[in-house]
Amino acid sequence: MEAPPPAITEAVPLVTPLNLILFSLAAYLIYMRFKPSPIPTIAAPEPIVYTTYTPRTLAKYNGTDDPRILLAMKGKVFDVSSKPMFYGPGASYNVFAGRDASRGLAKGALDPSLLTPLDQKLDTLEDLAADEKETLQGWFDQFVGKYLVVGELVNEGEEGAANEKQ
């Protein structure tokens, strides 16, 4: 009887490309589980400072000199930058940008002659008819719902008093 030839035991190949790939994948997964994760936060947008404007300081926010477009109505200043298609340069309501729009809106006219000149006192709007006042209030309520009130419009030289009041 001849002894069977001893079985040839092949050495187990330990370092093969496949094993290396699997090992690095396992290491990566373990690392991902223990990796410290930074805690994110979503900061709120920087709030706009409520400012007191005079006709002169307001005038530059007409969309041409300054990208911000502001508009005043009944002593309040609204930020209408979000709607440049209405108030931007060349748009239909651009006459009101940077100006006190009260009289124009009350009369429903886009006539620049209705705007108070910059060097005059603020329009008191006392001579408006009842229905014009109503129209203006309608515009005002619509603006309050739609745009941010970012300040007040006062006569020149009264900024200090308005700031005190706050």
Add this chain to the structure above:
Amino acid sequence: MSSDISYVTYTLLAVVAGLIFVPVFLDGEPDGPPMALLQQSSVGPTRRKNESAIHRSRETPVGFPLRQGLGIQEGYSRRNGDVRDIWRVFVQKVGHLHTVLGNDKVVHSIDTLDGEIDTLGHYFSGLPTASQRKVIAVYLPNSVENLIAGFVCAFYDFTFVPIEYPAEPEVIAEKLRTSNAEILIMPAASLDINELNVSSLLKHVILVVEEGSRHLDFATDPDAKVSLKEWHDITANGQKATRPEKIDESQPHMIIFSKDLKLQKSVVVSYSHVNIVSAVSAQATAPAPKDQFKPTDVFTPASTLADQFTRILTYTAMLSGCTITINAVTPPSGSLQSSCGNALPSIIVVPADSLSAVGRSSKAAQVELFHEWMHIYQLRKLTRYGQVPQNSAFARFNDYDRPNLGKNLRLIYVAENPAEGTKPITCNMLNDIRAIFFSKVVYALTYPPAAAGAITQTTSFDYRPGEDTKTFKEAHLGAPLSCVEVKLRDAGEYTVEHEDGPMGEIIIAGPSVTSSGEYATGIIARWRDDGCLSMGSKA
């Protein structure tokens, strides 16, 4: 190529597959949506020059009305309600009221208590007092009588003055004097009454006698200069009055004693019905829907009911129809374990200093390596997976010295009160406490002179770890409640344009605030990027 695949390859394959699929089944859901923590308040789009933007709860964003009252449905309309409605809803929802006496539990009949409100109301209404509006001081430990006295005052339109128990006679006399109370409810034989009425207007005293001592007569004292009556005598033999339809909501309902930080002296603060119910309803909706008070909950005030925050939370629990379990023992005079161990509560209120003391002593008792590993695992569960660790036999194996408040505990309320100078609890300390009690913790900012209830409080599932350095430990107090709006105003070196974020003095307004309009608290704080209020400055 085929010879390359050996058992090593198969093992590695199994490990990779396990690492991918096991977490899918075992990790579970976080307790709340993590995205909700990124920005926790509704921030106003504009601000005044020397002030920060207004911060509000996300429930009542800027531009919407603040939460006013309970919103009791009546036909097709809702009304704000007052403190009386809390009791009415409690009765309607069939809430339970228990008292824990040592190892025994007394279950009170709500119908009997409802009747007691009327007999006591009749008795108090008949007492002759100098002032038009009756002021009733209540010097009692946490008890059913203490709660009921509050509702008697609500239904019969008296002013309610809870006084912290126990206290020195001089302190009580001082509080009676400053609140002009003529009627006092107190435990029998706990004070020498003749010592009290020397400096105060005190005329009538109602004595609460415990059941075992009722055969003794406490009401006849020949030396007494005030009229004496026993509580159980009134409720057993007294006549029932009919509740007045209307109460005067402009008058103060509750008077509490606190310290004003700006004036640096003790002040008497009065809360109206509106203050209290707006604080209660804001508190009821503040936690995530999953964590809100439910009729199945057992609520235990482990803090004195003379503390307004504790009382408001108790009212919130009553409004939700919870079972209220009351124990006369409360921290700091008794231990937390003895205060609510036998009640098996699911929601508790604990004084801040007592809770942080328990947290510290329990942490120090974790001496074995096993405890340390367990704690690290639990903290990882909290901060990484957003889950409160579960109370299991494994977690409690070879347990260390920590209070065992039962398996049901799920929510701990704790309030920072700058008027009393409580020490702030940092984010990491709160996480330790969560791991120690296997419970969520809500950390609130209260300032009794300014507002009823809490001003801001943390979200119930906010377990984000604090990034502590050697000199700075991170702590925050969460976002405003839905009944207040909070902003900061420049104060000295603390300005809203500070590089570390808007800082300044806390200014609050809203229906729970004691003054109409704005209230300047004199407390310096900072807004974090996530809309939470922080009392520490960034170092």
